[in-house]
Amino acid sequence: MAEKTKFAFCLFKYFPFGGLQRDFLRIAKVCLERGHQVDVYTGSWQGEIPDGLDVSILPLRGFTNHRRYESFAKRLSESLAAKHYDAVVGFNKMPGLDVYFASDTCFAAKASARSFWYRLTGRCRSFLRLERAVFDRESKTEILLISEQEKGFFMDYYGTAEERFHLLPPGITRDRLALHNAAEVRAELRCELAIRCDQNIVLMVGSGFRTKGVDRAIRAMSALPPKLRGKTVLLIVGKDKSKPFRRLAKRLGIAEQIRFVCGREDVPRFFVAADLLLHPAYSENTGTVLIEAMAAGLPVLVTDVCGYSYHIERAGAGELVPSPFKQETLNELLASMLTSEKKSQWQRSGREYVANTDVFSLPEKAADIIEQVAAC
Numbered sequence: 297m298a299e300k301t302k303f304a305f306c307l308f309k310y311f312p313f314g315g316l317q318r319d320f321l322r323i324a325k326v327c328l329e330r331g332h333q334v335d336v337y338t339g340s341w342q343g344e345i346p347d348g349l350d351v352s353i354l355p356l357r358g359f360t361n362h363r364r365y366e367s368f369a370k371r372l373s374e375s376l377a378a379k380h381y382d383a384v385v386g387f388n389k390m391p392g393l394d395v396y397f398a399s400d401t402c403f404a405a406k407a408s409a410r411s412f413w414y415r416l417t418g419r420c421r422s423f424l425r426l427e428r429a430v431f432d433r434e435s436k437t438e439i440l441l442i443s444e445q446e447k448g449f450f451m452d453y454y455g456t457a458e459e460r461f462h463l464l465p466p467g468i469t470r471d472r473l474a475l476h477n478a479a480e481v482r483a484e485l486r487c488e489l490a491i492r493c494d495q496n497i498v499l500m501v502g503s504g505f506r507t508k509g510v511d512r513a514i515r516a517m518s519a520l521p522p523k524l525r526g527k528t529v530l531l532i533v534g535k536d537k538s539k540p541f542r543r544l545a546k547r548l549g550i551a552e553q554i555r556f557v558c559g560r561e562d563v564p565r566f567f568v569a570a571d572l573l574l575h576p577a578y579s580e581n582t583g584t585v586l587i588e589a590m591a592a593g594l595p596v597l598v599t600d601v602c603g604y605s606y607h608i609e610r611a612g613a614g615e616l617v618p619s620p621f622k623q624e625t626l627n628e629l630l631a632s633m634l635t636s637e638k639k640s641q642w643q644r645s646g647r648e649y650v651a652n653t654d655v656f657s658l659p660e661k662a663a664d665i666i667e668q669v670a671a672c
Contacts, residue, residue: 301670302333304376307387308356308368311342313535313559314503315584316399319442319467320387322659323397323666324349330663337375339368362422365390369426382670391429394669397440397662401581402449403427431456438669440464440662443581443603462665466604467658471564472588473650478568485569489531489555496528496634499570499594501563501585505536509576509599511544512626516576518548519627524634528553530574533566535559567592572633576617576626577602587655589613590646597626597633611649613642 305324310317324334328348336349339356354371356364369390376384376392386393389400403423407415414420430437433455441447441461450456475481483493491497498517502508510532517530530553532538538556545554560566567573573589573596580602587604589596596614598605599621608614615633617626633639 300331300333301382301667302335302380303327303666303670304335304337304379304381304384305387306337306372306384306390306393308338308365309340309342310336310338311340311503311535312561315582316387316397318584319397319399319658319662321346322467322469323385323662326659326663327666330667332667335381337372339364360419362419365426366422383666385666386430389423389426389430391426393430393437395438395440395666396430398442398446399581401443401579402446402453404453405449406579408453428454433457438462438665440665442466442658445603446581464658464661466582466584466587466607466655468584468588468591468655470656472567472591475564475568475592478593481565482569485565489569491529491569494527496524496572497570498528498530498572498574498630498634499566500530500532500574501534501566501588502575503535503559505532505534505538505541507578507580508534509578510541512576512621512623513574514541514545514548514550514554515623516574516627516630517553518545518550519623520631520634524631525550525553528634529555531555531557531566531570533557533560533563563588564592567594570594571639572597572630573614574630575599575602576621578621580604587650591650591655593643593647595633595639595642595646597629599626607649607653608646611645613646613649 307320327334334349336351337354339354341351345351354368357367358364373392383394384392385395387397407420431450431454439461441463444463447461500513513530535558545551567589573594575583575598577599583602583604586596586598586608590611590613596608598608598616600616600618605616609616615629
């Protein structure tokens with residue numbers, strides 16, 4: 297687009313290590329690089345604000361998440377009413393959006409599986425209202441879809457027209473590719489963490505420990521054969537409250553095998569230092585970390601409910617835990633993968649798949665669609 301346009305990017309909260317937040321920032325930077333103005337509206341911002349972004353903090357009111365989200369949506373509407381934007385882009389579900397980046401699963405589908413009484417709660421009704429504002433058949437919001445499997449749920453529950461969905465490719469950054477000095481980096485990081493070269497590192501990456509299945513991972517570690525368990529460390533990199541999971545590890549007698557590391561900028565070093573990526577999530581719309589692991593040549597063990605798990609299966613870069621989830625199955629797969637002779641095959645297959653698949657262009661494709669919407 298030749299002339300400069302103004303975009304409003306809206307999200308409830310920004311912090312540096314969330315997957316949604318990383319996608320938001322990368323899309324915003326592409327739009328800035330193309331000469332557009334990007335104003336950000338958010339309830340909170342942690343970390344530095346990149347050059348070029350004008351960030352407005354809208355104070356949130358309420359003691360519960362759903363009340364705070366409703367408060368944000370109301371204040372956002374008031375803030376936007378006095379200004380003109382060529383496109384309003386939301387990274388959470390809320391009214392008044394021209395474009396929605398669909399990082400979340402379908403709440404209506406999850407709510408339908410809960411009790412009648414749950415569906416009457418203020419929380420449920422609030423989240424359904426926010427979701428309906430985006431996906432209702434009468435809504436004009438264009439939807440940037442990052443998981444094909446969720447489209448059917450939205451169409452079934454809201455009658456959303458299929459042409460409003462725009463499927464994006466995965467969007468990893470090129471620094472996730474296997475490092476040229478991998479052996480050196482592997483040795484350095486293991487030295488920093490006091491983990492011997494003959495020990496296995498099972499890696500988990502991501503914030504939201506409950507959803508990511510950290511409890512499942514700890515139970516699987518405790519079920520390893522004693523000799524294998526003794527030389528294996530579960531390394532969890534992410535931002536969340538670790539106390540309940542530390543208690544679980546202590547109760548199972550494996551506290552020394554579990555390490556928590558707060559969110560880091562040098563995640564590629566951890567991919568190189570590890571022997572296996574474990575991602576036993578309860579639910580996951582995508583799972584970008586799965587693609588990042590393949591790019592780094594790290595075998596993956598993941599639950600099949602993750603939106604990007606099909607990439608692992610298609611590439612032959614690891615194993616999937618089938619649904620319905622059984623802890624015993626995860627336990628067996630973890631033990632077998634740590635002792636398998638197929639490790640080099642999984643590594644090679646993952647790298648080859650990434651080399652021959654578009655897994656980088658999410659922010660550029662998203663910016664293309666935002667520009668198209670703004671031009672209408």
